[in-house]
Amino acid sequence: MKLKSNLKNLLAERGLTIREFSRQIDYRFDTVRQLYHGTLSRIPVELIERSCETLDCDISDLLYVEKDA
Numbered sequence: 001m002k003l004k005s006n007l008k009n010l011l012a013e014r015g016l017t018i019r020e021f022s023r024q025i026d027y028r029f030d031t032v033r034q035l036y037h038g039t040l041s042r043i044p045v046e047l048i049e050r051s052c053e054t055l056d057c058d059i060s061d062l063l064y065v066e067k068d069a
Contacts, residue, residue: 003043004066007036010055025050 011021022032027047034040035047043063051062 001068002066004064005035005038005040005043006062006064007032007051010057010062011036014055021051021054025054 011018016024018033018036019029022029025032025047027050031040031044031047035043035051048059048062051057052059055062
C-alpha cells in the first residue's frame, strides 16, 4: 500500500498553481511541489494542516491510500 497525494486534482479544481498555493499557505515551494508530484517521502503535519484549512477539505480529500496490484 502507498500513501498518495490528491493535491494536483485539488489545485486544478480551484485553478491554482503550485507556486500560488505555496504562497497562500506560506510554505516552502519545493516541499509543496514534492507533495503535488507525489515524491515527498515524509509529509509534515503542518503542511497537511495548512493545506486542508486553505483548501477547505478533509485529510482524506488530500491524501489517500493506493493498494499495490
